[in-house]
Amino acid sequence: MNKKNKLVSTLTLASLVLGVATVTQHEVKADTNGLQVASGNYIDGQRIASWQNVTTNPTVKNYLPNDGQWLVHNEAKDPQGHSYYLVGNNEYVMAKYSDLLGENSEQAIDSTVTIEYIAGYNLRIWSEPNSTQATGVVQHQQDYHAYKRRVVHGKTWYEIGANQWVNGDYAKIKIEEKRDDKNDNQQIEPEAPATNxxxxxxxxxxxxxxxxxxxxxxxxxxxxxxxxxxxxxxxxxxxxxxxxxxxxxxxxxxxxxxxxxxxxxxxxxxxxxxxxxxxxxxxxxxxxxxxxxxxxxxxxxxxxxxxxxxxxxxxxxxxxxxxxxxxxxxxxxxxxxxxxxxxxxxxxxxxxxxxxxxxxxxxxxxxxxxxxxxxxxx
Structure with missing residues (x-):
């Protein structure tokens, strides 16, 4: 491998064209204020709503890709106390559907997840996220009810039973009836601007x-x-x-x-x-x-x-x-x-x-x- 292979990075941004939400790719210049990055987490294949005027009268502004990423400039709360991340000009995404890079959080959910692993192989269930104690297996392309969603250092896990956690890399949300706010609000602390x-x-x-x-x-x-x-x-x-x-x-x-x-x-x-x-x-x-x-x-x-x-x-x-x-x-x-x-x-x-x-x-x-x-x- 050529060690001079530098990475080219892009973030997914949304724009409105003729009233229809379309996704375009724009190269984002390096941010010098240490801004956080949020990644979407929602039902597989569906888009995430973005909102405007969230502190007074939230209304839908756009629809962003579920696998998109956005630079987070600030946080805000709506009149009911739900948290949002500012990702554009008066454009916010709900914090419960967005994960900050490296965050740690937990939220109650009422969802069905589909296991997407390897055909012919079972995926292990663990007693806790990042545990080394396996408590069983789940089958590829089978559906399971999920009760909690936990993010550990930015990695997603789903609880499908008591002491039964599956790796979110191999579990996709198929149906979701309910999702609570996260119990650990991730405080955004930008690094101070550079002085040298x-x-x-x-x-x-x-x-x-x-x-x-x-x-x-x-x-x-x-x-x-x-x-x-x-x-x-x-x-x-x-x-x-x-x-x-x-x-x-x-x-x-x-x-x-x-x-x-x-x-x-x-x-x-x-x-x-x-x-x-x-x-x-x-x-x-x-x-x-x-x-x-x-x-x-x-x-x-x-x-x-x-x-x-x-x-x-x-x-x-x-x-x-x-x-x-x-x-x-x-x-x-x-x-x-x-x-x-x-x-x-x-x-x-x-x-x-x-x-x-x-x-x-x-x-x-x-x-x-x-x-x-x-x-x-x-």
Whole structure:
């Protein structure tokens, strides 16, 4: 795979032509204010209504594709207290039919879902979303009643019985009688506008990743806000030595779905006690970070295949690499996602010239320079 294969991102927008809702594709320039991205979730094959004047007298304005995505500029509530996301000029979508990237929520539903798996194979039922305890199976192309819909880090699950959850990737809503508002209103917290060129580059890159439905927040050790912070020995700084510190901040950003924990916050905890002169940051920092910040730690060794089950769920994996395509010495980064096209990563020492964070890599390319990998879960 050509590692220079940059992604071209589009968001689905709706427009009215001669009074008929039509869908067109427009390239959306990178958003520099850290706006969220919402994805539609509704009955399979049906469109989602968009609304206008929601705070006073909501009326239908348009119909948007069920699989569409929209940049979210703000939130509002109608007179009955239902939440909406502002996605255009006086155009809103109901929050209960839209999922924010990486959100966590639950809502009661009265729906029928159809299992779309693999012909001749059954799909496992789990005791809880993301559980490792299977409680049974469901059959391909069979219908089941769903009572709850839960979103965990942006991934949908349906409850079809007590302690019986199916993966929403393989369950499509066929009929829906009722759906309640979500019990966890997702607060939209845009990142403050950039104050220096490298922060701006990171925000632009993160916005492009959001357009690809990736819960990825690029943070740079070269960002002017952090680069001069002392780290290491002598005149060492985050700029020179802080790839591990910055990578851990990006792991936290994944679980927080925003940059709430900065490299400065990680450094306030770690100090320089994990730094080894002439070698860099000790790998001992990773299990200690997990303990301190409330994550489960997984040592995955040095085989990229061990990372794929995590990456395919969008769970971040920290990678140590030796000299090669990413660095002339040693470096730490975050693998952020994998699918059939390849592996995505976040490079804390990225730049407009490198653009590693907007490049797709094959597993073989990642394996070539890999020294070790670690995963974190909640």
């Amino acid at each position: 060129p490298m922060q701006l580059f990171a925000q632009q890159t993160s916005a492009k990743l959001k357009q690809d439905s990736l819960n990825s927040h690029l943070i740079l050790q070269t960002d002017e806000r952090y680069k001069s912070l002392p780290y290491g020995t002598g005149e060492g700084t985050i700029d020179k030595n802080g790839c591990a510190i910055t990578s851990l901040a990006m792991v936290s950003a994944f679980f927080d779905n925003s940059i709430k924990t900065s490299p400065a916050d990680i450094l306030n905890w770690s100090g320089s006690r994990y730094f080894i002169d002439g070698q860099g940051t000790s790998w001992d920092i990773f299990p200690d970070f997990a303990t301190q910040f409330g994550y489960q730690f997984h040592d995955l060794g040095n085989d990229v295949n061990n990372a794929l089950p995590y990456l395919k769920q969008g769970i971040p994996v920290v990678i140590s690499v030796g000299p090669g395509q990413f660095t002339g010495s040693g470096h730490l980064m975050v693998l952020s996602y994998a699918d059939n096209n390849g592996i995505r990563l976040l490079d804390p020492n990225d730049s407009p010239d490198k653009n590693h964070s907007l490049t797709i890599y094959s597993p073989a390319e990642i394996q070539k320079d890999m020294m070790h990998i670690w995963a974190f879960t909640k």
